[in-house]
Each structure stands twice: as C-alpha cells, then as structure tokens.
Amino acid sequence: MESLKLRPAVFYLLLLSAVGGIALAEYGGSGGGKGSLLVTLVFWSCLAQGAVAVVAITDLVRARWVASLKRELLSLYPLQFLVFLLFLLWTPRLSLYPWSAEPGLWLNEPFFVGRNLALLLLSSLLAALFARLSLRGDRRANLLAVLYLLVFVASQSLVAFDWVMTLEYPWYSTLFGAFFCVEAIYAGFALAGVASYLLRRQRCDADPETARKGLRDVGNLLFGFSVLWAGLFFAQYLLLWYGNLPEEVHYILRRTGSTSALALSGLFLAGNFVLPFAVFLSRKGKRLPAVVGGVSLVVLGGLFVERVVYVFPVLSLHAGVLFVENVLIIFVGMAAFYGRKTLLPRGGEGD
C-alpha cells in the first residue's frame, strides 16, 4: 500500500474511535490490569513525541539524511493528541499512586493533572505547527523546533518523574527524566529505521545512492543510541547497586527478584542494547533495509517491554487489554503514516 486518501475529518474520527475503544477495553471489561493504560500511555508518548523530536533536531543541525523520511516521521504527530486524550482517560486512576493518600506541594491530583495536560497539549500544538512549517521549508520552523524540543524535554521528564517514578514514591532517581528523553529520541530513530524498510522500493527508485547512505546513517545513529542507552542504564544501575541502600535498591530487586521479572528485564536489555549493538557494529548490518527495519522493530519492542517492567511490579497488567489498546493505536498510526500525503501540507524539502 503506497498511500491512503484520507481526509483530516475522517482521520480524527478514526482517532476518536480508537480512544473510545481503549476506554471500553480499560473500563468496560473485567476490571483486571489497572496498569495497562499506563504502559500504553508511556510507550506511545515516547514514540509520538520522539518522532517529531528527531525531525526537530535534524532540522536544527541541517542533517541531510532525514530529508527523505521527514514526512513519514512527522506524519505521526497526531498521535500526540491521542496521548493527550489517553491521559484524560488515565486521570480517574490517579488514586493508585501512593502519594495520593497524602498529597504534597508537587504531588497532588489537581497540579499533577494540570501540568501534564498543559505540557501534552502544548507539545501537540507545537508539533502540529512545526510539522507544517518544516514541510513547507519555512525558516520559522527552526524557532519552533527549539520551542518544541524544550517542551519535549519537559514533557518526557514529567512522563518519567510523574507518571512512572511516583508509582514507587518516595523512591527516586534523578537520571530518570533524562533517560526517558534519550529513549524517546532513540524511539524516533527506530521509527526512521522502520520507515526506511517500508519505503525501501520508493526510495531506491528515486535515488539509490541517497537511500543507501540514508540507511547507513540510520544504522549508525541506532548503533550510537544503543551505546548511549546502555551507558545511561548502567550509570543508574551502578549507583543503586553500589550504594546498596535498602530504600534505593528495592527498586532493582523488585524487577529482578522473580524468574519472569528477570526474563523481562533481560529481554529489554537485549532489545535496546545487545541486538542493535551487535548487528550495527558491522557495515553489512546497515546495508539491508530488512535488517535495519527488523532491528528497529526489536528496539521498539524493547522499549515497550521496559515500560512493562517499570509498571508491573506495582500495578497489575492484563495482556488482552494491553494488546487491544496497542493494536488500536498502531491502526491509527498506520492510517496517519499511509495517509500522510493528504493529511500533511505539500511542498518543501520533505516531499
């Protein structure tokens, strides 16, 4: 399927239907798996914001490789609005957070909801504006790129600190926010890898040499980010392990204490670091679109499992609900991706 003729109204109707479907899965079923929506929310906020962040960064540093994938990455910006709506769905469950019993200055429900909604909305609006200006080749896109990146960092930091970390209040790690920002950018590059695979024929027909170089650059960036990810992961792990303080180390123990937890932790470590590192270390690994696309999918899978590991020791998960929610969002994402020609403005370097 090359493209889909989709009017914005139809697309947003689809998006709202998906949100309705997720609400039904979450609140209409057996009631099991109270953390499923949080996993979905955290994962898709990472992807939706990361895809646009990658384009914003590459626009600012004038990286040429992204030119042929710009429209594809930017096509996912409406997912940020979907994340905004999903966060509204999550708000009835805020009582699950341990701090909700004793609200403080920073952690109280109205402020929690207010700051997160404001940032999600701002990020969504800036992404939409940036996508339009960037695709038109407008010079003001650079200013919007800077603004978007500032909001992106604030928003992903709050995703990490507020949504995930406070599940185990008062445990904290100051690196968590920065780690989530890096992961979101990593996810953006992985999406570029998947897009490279999906568009392999079209890109090779247009300009085989540029397509080859672009693929190699995506592979190199994924390799670099796999090392960066591992470095940050290790920096956090080492301090908790070395300090061996009961109030800190319990976080690791809960995620490695059982066979299933250990298996899941090993799985995301392999997906986010071992596999991309091993494959992209060689030049050959970066030549084939199928390899780059496949490893990118594994990276995205690794990031998803990592989010499961963050949540499941605290909140129960329901595999069926998790599956339905994510399939619905993938469906909306595919519609945005294949409908990009009609949903996004024409003109500029992105075309």
Next chain:
Amino acid sequence: MKESKALDPREEVERDVLAVLCRPGVKWLAAVALCAALVLLGLGLWGYQIHRGLGVSGLMHPVNWGVYITNFVFWVGIAHSGTLISAVLFLFRARFRTSFNRAAEAMTIFALTVAGLFPLIHLGRVWIFYYLFPYPTERHLWVNFRSPLIWDVFAVSTYMIVSLIFFYVGLLPDLAIARRRFSGIRKKIFAVLSLGWVGSLDQWRHYNRLYLFLAAFATPLVASVHSIVSWDFAVSIVPGWHTTIFAPYFVAGAIFSGTAMVITLVYPMQRILKLEKYITVDHFEAIAKILLFTSLIISYSYLVETGFAFYGDNVFEAEQFRYRSFGHYAHLYWVMIFCNSLLPLTLFIRRLRRSLPFLFAVSLLVNVGMWMERFVIIVNSLARDYDPYAWGTYTPSLVEIGITVMSFALFFLLYLLFLKAVPVLSMTEIKEHL
C-alpha cells in the same frame, strides 16, 4: 621557510598556517616567560608543601577534598571535551571542526597533564604515588578495585594514551607538509615525526580508516572516563553527591567547559596569528551553539537535582541544597548559576552569538562558572555532612591558590609552546574543503 609565490589556494593554506611557526616575537616570548615564572613559583610552593606537609593547605576535617580536587575535576573536564569535540564533530561530518580540532586535541593533552598533577599534589607523600598501581609486593598489598579512585587511574591514563595517538595521527599529513616546506634542523625533526608519510593512495586509505576508528573509539571512551570521575563522588553516600544524574551531567559539563576553553584559546589565536580567513565567524557561531546546548543540559541537571532534594522526605539532601543556595559558599553558587545557566542564554540571540568579543567574554565567565561548580559540589557536601557535630568550613590557603595559578600558567605555557611547534590548523582538512 621556503616562500611560495604561487597563487594556488592550497599553497596559500600551507603558507598561511606554517607562517605561524616562524621566529617568535617579543610578545610570545614575554608570555612564555610570565607563564614559566608562575610555573616555577607554583613548583616552589609544591616543594614547600612537600617539605612542611599538607598542613600548609587549608584542608582540615571535615573538608578533606578542596581546591586540589576541584582543580583535578576542572582540568579533567577541560581535557575530556577536546577530543570529544574533535571526534564527535568528525563522526557527524561537521566541517567547522577543521578550525578547532587541532587546538582542541592539543588542549586535551595539556589539560590532562595538568589534571594528572593534582592527585599527586593532593597525596602529600607524593613519592609513594606508585601505591596507586597494582604491582607485586611481598607485603601482599593490592589496590582496592572497588574504589572509583582506582578506576580513575586506569581511565585517565587510558584516555591520555588514546588522546595522544588521536592527536599525533591527525598531525601526520601536516607534519609531512611541514617537512617539505622547511629546511635545516626543522626539516630533519619533521622528517622523523612524519614517519615517512608520502601521501600515497594506500597511506591515505589506511590513515582514513585509522582516524575513523580512533574517533569512534575516543567518543564512548571520553563519556565513560568522565562518568568514572563523576562516580568518585556519586558512589559515596554523601548528600549532594549520591545522585544518578551525575554521570551524564559531568559529561555534559565537561563538554561545556571544554567548549568554552576552546573559544578562550582560539579567539586570541585567530586575532594574533591573523587566521580570520580559516577560523571564521560562522565557525565560532557553530561552536557557540554547542556551548548553548550543553549549558541547557547542565541547567536541566541543576534544576532536577535541586527539585529532587526536596522531593522525598530526605532531610539531609534538602539541607544540603539549602546550604548550597544560602550557606557559607552561597556567593559561589550564585556565580555558578549566573555563568553556567543564565549568561549562555544570551547566545540564543544570533547577533550576540556572532559577536566574537562577546563570545570570548562569555567563554571566560563559563570557565569561571565551571570551576565554581566543581568547588561548590565538592566542598559544600563535605562541609555539611549528616552529623551537625562534624560540620565545618574550608578556606583555601595561599599555597593552594598559588598552585592553582600554577596549573593555569602551566596549561597556557604548554599551549604557547604548541603554537610554535606544530601546525595549529589541519592543513589537509582545510584543503579538502576548498
């Protein structure tokens, strides 16, 4: 030097860059003499400290790490950014690196040399420095590999070796050009140093591969080494130190301070040696953006650290950060915030980013701010530990201040000598971009 009258731009590059190596002027000699005198004074103070013991410094319980360790971390930070700037910009194919890479790489080596002195100065009994290395001894003494201070020894020495190789490999084609254009004793020296480089296709192929490999190897090495320096503090359970963000925060801080130092060194070099044609305002603007970007990262770290000090119910962390902001050394803390977080924000304005005197002034203040940052991190946490009974303050002695001045003098002395010893710009890379 053999003068060329040809108008070939490549010839012109060689002529302009190698002109820097001509007979030194009075100003250069005066600067060298001043730096050398300060170094001698500092060595004298160090000798005095060895003779009288560490009591001549201001170090006293509870602050056992003071200006010496501040200097060590500061200079290691400066050192770490040099190769990083050069290697990362090479990997990202950023053309403007050509204007800065040689100076940045040389700066790395000189800063490492200076940094390496401070653990020795801090040791007191410097003659037993070799206890830091694992060696067979009949007393069955073995270094404590669980201590990050030992990780430091290996990490910094590995980094020194890789940086030297990276610097030297990058110099090879330029040394061969210098060999061709000079005569007499200098020709002989450059002939030895250029290792028989003739610029054949085969040599270039090997050279490009090696350089790419070294750049790719140096990049994660730099990040890991400065992470280890951060763990000197972070693995200890001391309020203000034991925080997971320290590793990336120290790496970003190192790039930030090193970028500032590159500007501090290269701007006068560009003006005095008349290299405006090769180090342009556009190049400075590009590096100013790196300065701004890294400033935003460390400002984010300041914000997160301070926020989390008050997040949980850890009264020790909260007290530490209250003390940093309003305690004995609060003025240094606010200087740090101004220099590292507020002042660089002016670089969002394009006109200021492109004003070289302004950029130079910002770089100087960032150097000050980064030194303050190291001091604030080290001294505050030790001065206000858990037990109020053990609280205390620290004031550096004249000996420590003198030795600190010596470190700067030594750094600038080595840099001045570098200017007259090897080509200060990569001629081959400039020619590639013509």
